[in-house]
Amino acid sequence: MRVEEREDPRIVEPTDAVIRLSAACVCGSDLWPYRGIAQVDGPAPMGHEYVGIVEEVGGDVRTVRPGQFVVGSFFASDNTCENCRAGYQSSCVHRVGIGGLGAQAQYLRVPLADGTLVATPEPPPDDLVPGLLAASDVLGTGWFAAVAAEVGPGRTVAVVGDGAVGLLGVLAAKHLGAERIIAMSRHADRQKLALGYGATDIVTERGDDGVGRIKDLTGGLGAHCVIEAVGTQESMMQAIHSTRPGGHVGYVGVAHDVALPGLELFYSHVHLHGGPAPVRRFLPELIDLIVERRIDPGKVFDLTLPLEQAAEGYKAMDERRAIKVLLQP
Numbered sequence: 001m002r003v004e005e006r007e008d009p010r011i012v013e014p015t016d017a018v019i020r021l022s023a024a025c026v027c028g029s030d031l032w033p034y035r036g037i038a039q040v041d042g043p044a045p046m047g048h049e050y051v052g053i054v055e056e057v058g059g060d061v062r063t064v065r066p067g068q069f070v071v072g073s074f075f076a077s078d079n080t081c082e083n084c085r086a087g088y089q090s091s092c093v094h095r096v097g098i099g100g101l102g103a104q105a106q107y108l109r110v111p112l113a114d115g116t117l118v119a120t121p122e123p124p125p126d127d128l129v130p131g132l133l134a135a136s137d138v139l140g141t142g143w144f145a146a147v148a149a150e151v152g153p154g155r156t157v158a159v160v161g162d163g164a165v166g167l168l169g170v171l172a173a174k175h176l177g178a179e180r181i182i183a184m185s186r187h188a189d190r191q192k193l194a195l196g197y198g199a200t201d202i203v204t205e206r207g208d209d210g211v212g213r214i215k216d217l218t219g220g221l222g223a224h225c226v227i228e229a230v231g232t233q234e235s236m237m238q239a240i241h242s243t244r245p246g247g248h249v250g251y252v253g254v255a256h257d258v259a260l261p262g263l264e265l266f267y268s269h270v271h272l273h274g275g276p277a278p279v280r281r282f283l284p285e286l287i288d289l290i291v292e293r294r295i296d297p298g299k300v301f302d303l304t305l306p307l308e309q310a311a312e313g314y315k316a317m318d319e320r321r322a323i324k325v326l327l328q329p
């Protein structure tokens with residue numbers, strides 16, 4: 001991981017915007033290529049979470065204008081195609097991955113600006129910027145996981161994964177009215193944040209022992225709703241096994257070498273729904289909640305570094321010294 005000078009992005013398509021980033025950050029999913037688990041072909045720009053001020057827009061852009069503070073998500077989307085209108089903007093037929101453009105930078109070209117960017121009512125005070133940056137991915141992803149897991153009043157929710165997405169899945173579950181929220185975490189600082197976000201129980205065991213604890217806490221049945229926010233074979237099976245028959249798993253950890261055993265799935269009677277979160281679906285609501293200070297997702301950032309020190313940010317997250325690193329351009 002290194003920081004280097006590149007040419008400033010400029011408008012390419014008339015539907016583009018160029019934004020000056022107010023803050024960027026390192027995602028748990030950035031650690032897959034960092035660790036050599038995901039394929040990387042030569043030097044590649046990094047980063048797909050972003051908030052910033054619109055510098056310039058192309059001739060066809062109608063809904064955002066220079067000077068506005070905007071939040072976008074990790075897939076640019078037209079927000080008009082059939083998949084977008086169904087609420088699956090991350091499967092937009094015209095989607096463009098922001099990771100390939102590189103949001104860990106000073107400037108970013110955002111394709112499909114009208115369908116991708118959501119402006120705040122006014123430029124936010126500095127202390128709200130981390131929360132709005134969280135909305136760009138980790139909050140939106142945790143929120144989608146909770147919605148996909150059908151979290152609602154009276155439900156018991158278990159959360160597998162204590163990274164930023166899992167912790168914000170706890171926040172989402174609380175906001176959506178869950179009665180009981182069981183966070184699975186072995187780290188004291190993350191447990192504390194989970195409890196602050198609304199967790200009612202902490203389970204420190206993992207794998208079959210973790211499943212056993214969830215069963216103990218739910219009358220032997222398992223949780224109604226389980227959020228999976230890791231993406232490994234162990235975490236996925238822990239999520240499925242922690243779910244009661246008829247229950248729902250919302251899985252948002254980017255799956256690496258996960259294979260589901262068909263017969264076990266057949267007899268589990270659980271619903272599985274997940275994938276890359278359609279963050280754009282939730283952005284207007286999440287921005288309102290943050291601006292009105294009703295939720296504070298920015299607390300997941302426990303280390304802030306200048307962009308030049310991005311390498312140290314990756315290292316700190318890789319070694320789990322930091323939950324999530326904010327990079328200041």
Ligand SMILES: [Zn+2]
Nearest residue numbers: 079081084092
């Ligand atoms: Zn679309």
